[in-house]
Amino acid sequence: MSPAQQLLRSQRDLLLKWTCDHPAPLLRWLRDAEVLSSACYLSLLERSPSNAVAKALETVCATEESSQKFLQVLREVQDYYCRDLQVWVERHCRNDAVTKSAPASVKVEDKKSKSPIAKLFKAKSKGFTLTTDVNAKEEPKPCRSLKLASIRVSISAHKTTLLKRTEQLKCYSEGNREASNSASHIEIRYTDLFVTEDNELVDSSQHEYFALAGRRARIYVHQACQRIRPGHLLSPQEALGRAPKRVKVKGIAGIGKSVAVQRLVYEWAIGKNMREFTCVFDLRFRELNLVDKPLSLLELLGQRFRYLKEALPDLFTTPRSLLFILDGLDEFKFPLDWNSPDKNIDVESNVLVSELMVALIKGSLLPEASVIITTRPSTEAPKRFFQRCCVVLGFEEDQVKEYTTKFYKDSEVAQKVYDYIVNNDNLFVLSFIPLYCYIICTAMAEFFSSQPNNVGESKSLELSPPRTVSEVYFCYLFTAVKHHGLKGRTERSTPRSEVLSLAKQQLMKLGKMAYENLLQKKILFDKAELENYGVTPADVQSTFLCHILQPIKEETVEMFSFFHLTVQEHLAALYCAINLSSQDDIIQALDFWCFGVRPSSSTAAPLQNLHLSMDKLESLQMFTRFFMGMLRARLSGHLEGLVHSPIKQEDSIPNRLGLWFQDQFKTRELENQVALNLLHCLMEFHMKETTSTAAPEITKLNLFKMKLSVVDCAAIHYVLQFSPHKLQELNLGYSNIGNRGLNRLRPILHRCESLYLRYNCLDKQAAILESAILKSNECQVKKLFMCGNNLGPEGVLELWNALEHNNTVEELYLDITGITERGTENIVNCLSKNTSLKTLTIVGNDIGATGRRRLKELEKRRPELRIIANFVDDLGLLQAYLDWVEEIRTDRDQMDSVKNADALQSVLRGLQVAGTVEKGENAEKAKELQKKIEELLNYSTEVIRGK
Numbered sequence: 044m045s046p047a048q049q050l051l052r053s054q055r056d057l058l059l060k061w062t063c064d065h066p067a068p069l070l071r072w073l074r075d076a077e078v079l080s081s082a083c084y085l086s087l088l089e090r091s092p093s094n095a096v097a098k099a100l101e102t103v104c105a106t107e108e109s110s111q112k113f114l115q116v117l118r119e120v121q122d123y124y125c126r127d128l129q130v131w132v133e134r135h136c137r138n139d140a141v142t143k144s145a146p147a148s149v150k151v152e153d154k155k156s157k158s159p160i161a162k163l164f165k166a167k168s169k170g171f172t173l174t175t176d177v178n179a180k181e182e183p184k185p186c187r188s189l190k191l192a193s194i195r196v197s198i199s200a201h202k203t204t205l206l207k208r209t210e211q212l213k214c215y216s217e218g219n220r221e222a223s224n225s226a227s228h229i230e231i232r233y234t235d236l237f238v239t240e241d242n243e244l245v246d247s248s249q250h251e252y253f254a255l256a257g258r259r260a261r262i263y264v265h266q267a268c269q270r271i272r273p274g275h276l277l278s279p280q281e282a283l284g285r286a287p288k289r290v291k292v293k294g295i296a297g298i299g300k301s302v303a304v305q306r307l308v309y310e311w312a313i314g315k316n317m318r319e320f321t322c323v324f325d326l327r328f329r330e331l332n333l334v335d336k337p338l339s340l341l342e343l344l345g346q347r348f349r350y351l352k353e354a355l356p357d358l359f360t361t362p363r364s365l366l367f368i369l370d371g372l373d374e375f376k377f378p379l380d381w382n383s384p385d386k387n388i389d390v391e392s393n394v395l396v397s398e399l400m401v402a403l404i405k406g407s408l409l410p411e412a413s414v415i416i417t418t419r420p421s422t423e424a425p426k427r428f429f430q431r432c433c434v435v436l437g438f439e440e441d442q443v444k445e446y447t448t449k450f451y452k453d454s455e456v457a458q459k460v461y462d463y464i465v466n467n468d469n470l471f472v473l474s475f476i477p478l479y480c481y482i483i484c485t486a487m488a489e490f491f492s493s494q495p496n497n498v499g500e501s502k503s504l505e506l507s508p509p510r511t512v513s514e515v516y517f518c519y520l521f522t523a524v525k526h527h528g529l530k531g532r533t534e535r536s537t538p539r540s541e542v543l544s545l546a547k548q549q550l551m552k553l554g555k556m557a558y559e560n561l562l563q564k565k566i567l568f569d570k571a572e573l574e575n576y577g578v579t580p581a582d583v584q585s586t587f588l589c590h591i592l593q594p595i596k597e598e599t600v601e602m603f604s605f606f607h608l609t610v611q612e613h614l615a616a617l618y619c620a621i622n623l624s625s626q627d628d629i630i631q632a633l634d635f636w637c638f639g640v641r642p643s644s645s646t647a648a649p650l651q652n653l654h655l656s657m658d659k660l661e662s663l664q665m666f667t668r669f670f671m672g673m674l675r676a677r678l679s680g681h682l683e684g685l686v687h688s689p690i691k692q693e694d695s696i697p698n699r700l701g702l703w704f705q706d707q708f709k710t711r712e713l714e715n716q717v718a719l720n721l722l723h724c725l726m727e728f729h730m731k732e733t734t735s736t737a738a739p740e741i742t743k744l745n746l747f748k749m750k751l752s753v754v755d756c757a758a759i760h761y762v763l764q765f766s767p768h769k770l771q772e773l774n775l776g777y778s779n780i781g782n783r784g785l786n787r788l789r790p791i792l793h794r795c796e797s798l799y800l801r802y803n804c805l806d807k808q809a810a811i812l813e814s815a816i817l818k819s820n821e822c823q824v825k826k827l828f829m830c831g832n833n834l835g836p837e838g839v840l841e842l843w844n845a846l847e848h849n850n851t852v853e854e855l856y857l858d859i860t861g862i863t864e865r866g867t868e869n870i871v872n873c874l875s876k877n878t879s880l881k882t883l884t885i886v887g888n889d890i891g892a893t894g895r896r897r898l899k900e901l902e903k904r905r906p907e908l909r910i911i912a913n914f915v916d917d918l919g920l921l922q923a924y925l926d927w928v929e930e931i932r933t934d935r936d937q938m939d940s941v942k943n944a945d946a947l948q949s950v951l952r953g954l955q956v957a958g959t960v961e962k963g964e965n966a967e968k969a970k971e972l973q974k975k976i977e978e979l980l981n982y983s984t985e986v987i988r989g990k
């Protein structure tokens with residue numbers, strides 16, 4: 044046997060003993076050195092530590108080459124392990140580079156790096172010589188200065204601690220069957236997130252979930268390429284040419300901010316990323332809440348990272364090699380004063396922790412150090428202090444697939460669950476939020492199994508796989524209660540009502556707390572508050588509460604929050620669905636939650652002592668959807684075990700609610716967001732009687748600029764399919780619904796008299812779909828607005844074709860739709876046969892001289908058809924475009940949609956083509972328009988560059 048192999052085999056037990064406590068760095072470096080394959084590495088992470096090392100050793104010992112590499116890797120990672128191992132490495136695998144350039148790397152000054160500390164932590168040389176003298180007795184020479192060696196030891200301890208803290212993703216409720224097999228190691232479960240620059244100027248006050256959906260819809264196309272990997276948060280920026288020192292990462296609850304920074308810390312601690320930093324300090328604002336006395340940064344870090352205490356003063360001699368990661372600014376309880384003048388503080392100044400944080404973030408303290416903070420959109424740190432602002436937008440479709448594959452060990456189950464998610468709009472849209480993805484996968488584990496007795500098992504749950512958002516949550520809750528909460532008290536075959544009745548008391552207490560505090564927008568609770576509601580804090584660890592309540596407890600803070608805001612909203616809804624037991628109560632409650640009308644006569648618990656201001660109504664929208672879903676569950680008997688008695692006149696509830704919804708559409712001037720929410724409520728309720736009473740009242744639906752997701756489109760479709768007559772107007776301008784959204788709406792589009800689909804990221808496929816609608820005998824469309832969508836020549840050819848046979852459309856707007864000369868090929872032929880069309884606008888398209896000739900020909904054949912092909916043709920149109928440019932200037936949302944369609948450039952080109960008209964009012968207006976567009980384009984480039 045060859046020497047390295049021999050050595051490893053003979054020393055196997057010792058190596059095992061030294062590394063099995065924490066094999067992560069060894070295994071990861073072995074994989075990166077290609078000693079272990081990726082698949083083998085991931086499978087080792089799921090084994091017990093000693094088993095993993097034993098298996099790794101067995102694998103590497105197979106050849107001399109891999110044994111050699113193993114020793115090389117051991118040298119690289121020795122600092123993570125005990126002194127004995129380091130001595131062993133020193134004896135058996137000598138580093139060529141080190142032995143030749145004695146005595147040690149630290150003593151050789153690096154020209155670039157002025158800091159010996161920074162240099163100390165640079166990667167070690169790869170070359171090494173194997174010393175086969177197993178019995179060699181000499182101690183390694185003390186080759187480092189004592190001080191630096193002690194820093195090195197401290198940093199190694201720090202890295203090991205960080206690794207242990209960050210290597211698992213938090214799991215709240217892994218089932219004890221399929222899901223419990225799912226791995227939660229960060230390297231296995233971590234899935235790439237969509238992170239991009241945050242160019243948003245204003246923050247939305249919407250429910251964060253809605254704002255996210257809108258945001259995603261808006262930037263989907265044109266920013267897809269501007270992905271930032273979390274590992275590159277600190278990479279140099281193009282515009283600045285250097286690495287940003289202050290970085291903000293923003294995102295809604297559950298979108299993955301903490302996991303992203305957890306991954307960063309993990310990668311640094313394992314020595315694979317951000318190696319330019321000697322030390323990374325990760326602090327959570329929720330821990331900092333504990334610090335109630337003034338203290339210095341040195342003290343703070345010394346308390347938090349005790350093993351670094353001695354090393355801190357030396358580390359601070361090179362601040363630029365330090366990185367602070369500050370997670371969860373939104374959880375910080377102390378007020379932050381961003382505007383007070385900078386105080387002259389240094390790392391030893393005793394100040395309030397809030398002042399310390401502000402100074403660190405602003406850069407008045409340690410300007411050379413790097414700082415990354417994460418926060419929810421609701422808590423803002425002013426952008427001016429950051430050189431890079433990012434927003435986390437969750438997963439994309441591919442990542443959802445990847446996540447399910449990673450979540451379930453069984454690839455068949457993963458595929459089934461993924462297919463189910465993709466085919467269900469509600470789940471599909473939710474799954475972009477990693478936390479939801481986790482909830483969905485946990486809930487779905489109950490329904491999809493590769494076991495042959497799958498059907499029987501689903502039956503035993505007495506639930507069918509969830510379809511609506513409320514159902515997903517209910518499943519999640521039920522899974523938590525049944526499998527994790529009532530340990531040993533239920534069998535798999537225990538009827539659902541029995542399971543629920545066992546958990547009833549707890550659920551109602553929690554529900555009350557969730558609801559009453561939701562009205563106050565309160566999401567954090569201390570021990571006393573929990574006790575007030577009869578919830579025992581100690582139970583949070585041991586019962587199913589651990590899947591619902593999350594102790595926000597680091598070291599000694601004792602605060603709790605619901606696992607996610609939506610879990611609070613869902614439990615609140617469940618509580619209300621159970622405690623409202625008359626039709627009147629339900630109606631009064633809806634009036635209150637949706638429109639702020641105070642209940643007059645109810646004695647129901649959820650309608651007592653209400654404190655809610657009108658500006659909080661919007662934050663109840665998700666909750667009202669959940670309520671309707673839970674009410675449905677109650678009426679269908681799914682909440683048996685939780686309810687005492689049926690609602691009075693239960694049978695007529697769907698009708699009564701139908702009348703209530705009808706009334707809202709009929710008598711109120713509904714804001715777009717409120718109207719959309721009512722549609723969602725109807726969908727969650729999913730009762731035919733109700734929707735078919737309400738839907739006929741909807742004659743116009745204006746969701747202009749709402750940024751609709753596919754699930755919003757599904758809700759619009761769900762409701763409008765119950766309306767028997769035509770819809771006067773469906774305005775989805777600037778809603779970015781995309782082809783997928785349009786497809787969901789397809790069955791109702793032919794009934795829309797005025798159909799506004801401007802700026803919706805539509806393309807040729809949408810034109811084909813729309814053509815089919817225009818061709819259908821049932822078509823009632825009179826006005827069709829498709830401006831700003833990239834239909835392209837092929838798409839438009841389809842539309843001309845359809846118009847040949849259509850006799851309903853009177854106005855067609857195709858400005859800026861990417862029509863070229865080719866797109867006019869059949870226009871004369873098709874439109875001269877059409878009899879209904881009166882107005883056609885196609886400005887902002889590059890149709891060439893031939894295209895223009897064809898239009899002239901068409902005008903001759905159809906004199907009654909007004910064609911507007913040039914801006915200068917029509918003063919009204921020019922003015923409309925001037926107003927449009929003005930509006931874009933003030934509305935960032937529109938700017939994004941316009942960028943998607945490259946609209947401003949198209950208009951500019953159109954104006955240049957039309958530039959032949961030199962004089963007159965039209966020419967003047969055209970020039971003004973051109974100038975304003977150029978200004979706008981320049982301005983937007985500057986904003987992106989962050990000027």
Ligand SMILES: Nc1ncnc2c1ncn2[C@@H]1O[C@H](COP(=O)(O)OP(=O)(O)OP(=O)(O)O)[C@@H](O)[C@H]1O
Pocket residue numbers: 212213214232233234235236294295296297298299300301302303371419477478479481
């Ligand atoms: N990149 C990811 N890969 C796999 N799972 C993830 C990822 N990001 C998040 N998750 C899952 O979603 C959960 C919530 O994520 P995380 O705690 O990072 O959200 P957050 O944005 O920090 O939310 P909050 O503002 O509420 O703290 C995690 O516990 C994890 O299960």
